[in-house]
Amino acid sequence: MTLNTKPSINDGFALLAKNTDLSLGEYTSITQSQAEIELYLRQHHGEASHGTFSTVLNGAFSRKTIVSPLFDNVIDLLVLYRDSNVKHSYPSRIFTKLTNSLIKQYPEAYVIEGKNTLMLPVKNFKFRIQPGYLSLNNSYMLPSDLFNEWVDYDIHSYDDIFVRENVRHKGRLIEIIRMIKTWNRVSGQHFNGYYLELLVTTVLRDYEIKSYSETLRHIFYAALSEVVFQKQDPANTEFQVEGLNDISDLISTMVLLKKSYKLASEAIFLEEQEQTAKALEIWNKIFPQVFPTQLDMVVGKARDAGIRGTDALRMMINQK
Incomplete structure (x- = not known):
């Protein structure tokens, strides 16, 4: 089987784009960590243990713009309450209760100064956690950065x-x-x-x-x-x-x-x-x-073309 092994700049960028996409293992690591946080909250978060909340991964995760490898990535996670009484409570009160529950299990978590936002390190990435609730127009109500009140946050905008x-x-x-x-x-x-x-x-x-x-x-x-x-x-x-x-x-x-x-x-x-x-x-x-080498590109081409064994080895030798 023959294949043009001369690498091009475009080949390098195509491989870079592929390498920076989340792997199935990384995707699973995020969703499993989300599930663990939600399970813990259901068991230890007082009123929320009665099933009055859910968690949502929004932001870059939903747009698939999270970069692989996961190291040092920040994943947005919303804790959305379904109890109608939440809208009548101060965001700071809801956030304090949520934070106190999570820090018991995740002592490395910390609050961003001046915001109702909790940074929670998990494995090799961090969750950025905020409380909120779903509004009638299908957007979210989140804590204001300026006042102790809920404000509309159109997550779809x-x-x-x-x-x-x-x-x-x-x-x-x-x-x-x-x-x-x-x-x-x-x-x-x-x-x-x-x-x-x-x-x-x-x-x-x-x-x-x-x-x-x-x-x-x-x-x-x-x-x-x-x-x-x-x-x-x-x-x-x-x-x-x-x-x-x-x-x-x-x-x-x-x-x-x-x-x-x-x-x-x-x-x-x-x-x-x-x-x-x-x-x-x-x-x-x-x-x-991180930018692919010429050898990386040749290996990538061989893999994509299904070339293995001696043919693949020959391609790599010819590239040296």
Whole structure:
């Protein structure tokens, strides 16, 4: 069986997109941990033990923009109460009872200062937990960041924007977002994940994704004029999405974006000059330790084509 083993830049990005997608094991790890938390709450959370609540994984998990590997990911989890009395209670009271119950079982959990939000480390990732309840218009009521009251949170608002834009980009937006999140991870975690999704969606609003490399370069360039602004959550403009709030983070991030833009421009030029190996070296500088090597691409091609044994070995030897 013959196969073109000469790797291309696009092959590298296609493999990167595949590698950053959650595996079945990682997906199961998240849902099992969710189930364990819910079971514990049903057994130890007082009134909630009578089945008056459920848990929902929203945010990046529902959009499939969580990045593999799971290490250091933040998964949004809502504890939704069905008891009609909850709407008449102060959010701080509901949150305090929820927090006290969970910290007994998960002593490493901690409250984000000034918010009714609990960060709960599980295995190699964290849950970001908030209480809430379902409103009549099928959106959620969550604690306000400003006052001790419930406010409407239309969980579908950004999801609808994301789905529409992903369809327009023929399914590539989800891959680009995971790549940018991976770049953020290997570059020092300058951005909050949701903030980053909003930023990428914004700068690609009037853009057509034709290639991974050119799209990433466009994002690095366009983001320079976006990072100076705070992002409001489309679900409720009262909520400020955590992003770059510290001026030192802003300066270092702008330096990083400029550097990444220049490197991407250099890599694209080398690719146009058919200097693929050198272009791959540049992309490895942008995505250190995670961008696929030429050998990774050959192995990936062989696996996808069903080539095994001596034929696969021959492909790898020819690539060296």
